[in-house]
Amino acid sequence: MTQPTIAPYKQLRRPLDDRIVAGVCSGLGRYLGVDPVLVRVGFAVLAVxxxxxxxxxxxxxWFLMPEEPAPAAPPWRDPADPTWGQPPAA
Known part of the structure; x- marks a missing residue:
């Protein structure tokens, strides 16, 4: 069994779940290890x-920071799948 590939360094990425506009402040907060709200407030103060x-x-x-990869497909089957009522193939 192989281990999942884990980057040996922190990656600066825009998260998919904690966004207000594009996730830039949230990504910076996660990268720096601080609450994203503090980054947002700091950015607002800097803007003023x-x-x-x-x-x-x-x-x-926003343009330069890549987005987090999408999560893997869910482990359950889609009810819209025409083979949903049938047992899974072995």
Missing amino acids: LTWGVALLAYPVV
Whole structure:
């Protein structure tokens, strides 16, 4: 049995589950090990202090930061599958 491949380093990715706009602040929070809410508040403060110039960084980071891979298919069978009522093939 082989072990799943695990990256030997932290990966900066936009999560699929904890998003408000695109997941940039949430991804940065997970990468840095802090609450994403603190990153969001810090970004809002930075945007105010720079008179909105920091807002230009958000779409750039959104474009550059890759999205988390989608989770694997669920272990149950889809009821919309035409073979749903039949026993699974052996």
